[in-house]
Amino acid sequence: MADTKPKKLVFTRQEMFEINKKTLNKRGVQLEAIAEICYQQQSKYSDDVSRDVCMESVEKILSLRDVFHHIQLAAEIDRLAEEKMFQGPIQDIIYEDLGMFGIDETMGLDVAGLYGTIGQTNFGDIDVNKHGIVKRLNDAGKEDGICHTFLDDIVGAIAAAASTRVAQILNEDLAHEDTGVKRFSIFDIK
Amino acid sequence: MADTKPKKLVFTRQEMFEINKKTLNKRGVQLEAIAEICYQQQSKYSDDVSRDVCMESVEKILSLRDVFHHIQLAAEIDRLAEEKMFQGPIQDIIYEDLGMFGIDETMGLDVAGLYGTIGQTNFGDIDVNKHGIVKRLNDAGKEDGICHTFLDDIVGAIAAAASTRVAQILNEDLAHEDTGVKRFSIFDIK
Amino acid sequence: MADTKPKKLVFTRQEMFEINKKTLNKRGVQLEAIAEICYQQQSKYSDDVSRDVCMESVEKILSLRDVFHHIQLAAEIDRLAEEKMFQGPIQDIIYEDLGMFGIDETMGLDVAGLYGTIGQTNFGDIDVNKHGIVKRLNDAGKEDGICHTFLDDIVGAIAAAASTRVAQILNEDLAHEDTGVKRFSIFDIK
């Protein structure tokens, strides 16, 4: 009977943002902590970075359809690994976060690439050197019963993408100072 | 003396769009031909696709900084190969468009990925099956003195990215019909 | 008590090959069907392709650690979706194989890229135009109770990687005919 209702597969960007925010919060991640990594990365290069533009970038990225699919799948894989629902060798490989397992990084690189290649090398840095919330998730994932194998990479990738978006905005501002031309509306920073 | 003027490295999105359009025209590519591939791909899946939304997508993509760098480098590599300026084996490999040479596809995949993975598989289809302007560039590149080794891939990748953007817009419209909620301004389709 | 035994996380290449073969067979995929796509793709370009070299390539790829992780995770995600174990919107998105869902393609592109970019565009062609076993898996996945959302992409990606490996071998043979030099053992085709 329940199955006669048509399934909802496509969500609006506001719906996706809200579901993503709820999922991240439930898995222990506040959006401010993601924006903080972005702020730390970009304020090294420029004095004009505000926490507001970092937070706005994180929010915009959380409304993208690809990012919605990544966060929802990543959070569920981690939960299913915590509940030992995978059969075969992949259960322990995910749960123990084997160093040579790289599908979490594959997903992270995909998210980070939505704002270009610079996002992907930023993600590599965050992944290897584990800044802020990424380190806290990674450490917590070593505790008994907790698995953050996929979540730490997705969170790092969102920070890397936000960081690249902020750099794009700063470059656009810089270019406009040079020309004095006002902005063309269809070319807003995506 | 000429070098005392500071070099201009960063351009506004409108400037980048205009330089890209000029470069593509000079190498024999009209924007309408790129929009046409996008239209042919998407009108298979939906009756709601217009040529206008395809053209708008192509224009928006041509204003992105990463795409600006790709088009400008691709057009110059092809020109330098036509003028036999490369030293060593790479001159003939590029000029003859060796089948196992894949850096043109690497650049195409990077452009296509700016709107997500679906763009990358769309690009693979265009690259292997050579639709419309991509086929015409590829064929012309076999003539004496003409090299389109990089340009055909970049053009195919822009079409693939535009195609994915149009699909995103159609999905957003569909999702809004479901909810009846009006759009949230910060979540415009990028 | 069971947990006191150290977990096995790292497998030999032969073990990985055998587990992968068993998993693919269980999900309805014979290795010959993957080799067949590879053969169909490469015999278009050369008369020197044998089914043996295609099969050898498929087997070698099935022994790679990254491919092991991809196949094992892909098969388990499909099974868990069949058993309705995912919570939230991602259950229906995976089970119904939503067109805009692209993480299966992200994983496929990663596998296909192990033998270079040409593998990735080959994969795009297979993904869009659905050759052989990929089409059969995709069609079967529409039946009630069956989900092949991830498996068809992984299988297509293995075929694409094998296809690229075969092309590399043919090119190496061609290059040796030119030089008459015998092969240097450390440079075997990987």
Add this chain to the structure above:
Amino acid sequence: MADTKPKKLVFTRQEMFEINKKTLNKRGVQLEAIAEICYQQQSKYSDDVSRDVCMESVEKILSLRDVFHHIQLAAEIDRLAEEKMFQGPIQDIIYEDLGMFGIDETMGLDVAGLYGTIGQTNFGDIDVNKHGIVKRLNDAGKEDGICHTFLDDIVGAIAAAASTRVAQILNEDLAHEDTGVKRFSIFDIK
């Protein structure tokens, strides 16, 4: 008259290795310096890493066709930028190594991915934090008349790929200790 000789487009792996080595030496890069980054990265994780296995990995990677194309193109783009041969804005963007220019990183990610995703995140770390020879190339590139915009990324990517290959070998050894089974010849580490 010269053009009647058929062009040589396909090289053996030994030829490609030797041409690559010569090109790197000419641009100031010794293979030992690339192997050193690999050694520094992997000796953090294991005591069983030798400089020999790092060097063997670098040599093997330098014989791959995709890597041959990348090194040959990268070295030529840098040389052509030094000689101011590019027309339009891309000349200064490459020569000055603009921070938002990412095609050098796109090429690096492609090389690094030949041994899997872990190679790509290793590359991100090397790219952002600039270890050893990568830092020296990057610094030298700021001097008048020298451009290493593409070379430093390709060199970092080769180090990252070698590093991943070494990790794969260590894992294979580890897996064999567990099983006591002897190696299956067709499954040598690629």
